[in-house]
Amino acid sequence: MACLRLWAFQLLVGIGFSHSWLRCGVSVKVSLHGDIDERTESAMQNKLKVLRAERNWSQAELAERLGVSRQTVNALETGKYDPSLPLTFKISHIFQLPIEEIFQYDPESDGRKITYP
Helix, strand or coil: CHHHHHHHHHHHHCHHHHHHHHHCCEECCECCCCCECCCCCCCEEECHHHHHHHCCCCHHHHHHHHCCCHHHHHHHHCCCCEECHHHHHHHHHHHCCCHHHHEEECHHHCCCCCCCC
16 A cells, blocks of 8 residues: 555656655655545644653754654644654654654544454
8 A cells, every 4th residue: 555655646746756755754645546635634643743842842953853854843743744654763762752652543533444354
């Protein structure tokens, strides 16, 4: 599924742009039809803004620690993008908290239907 999303994203915006965003550790929500998923509320919630504020770090300072742009930190904090798995682990390491304390998944606000075998 991830390969299909990457492929659809590359077709949507061009391969050079997608690689630069993926290097930043950002995954873009793309449907199989190639159009950007425009859910207003993300199924993935996070406490990045609160954790950053508790440490008196600016978005730029957190971005530098993570090796991403300030815009990426802003997009993560506002729920516009969900982090890649490697970036999620980096965030967990920097804040010295388990991933589950930073990120919460709410299947009720996820527009996709999840079925179990």
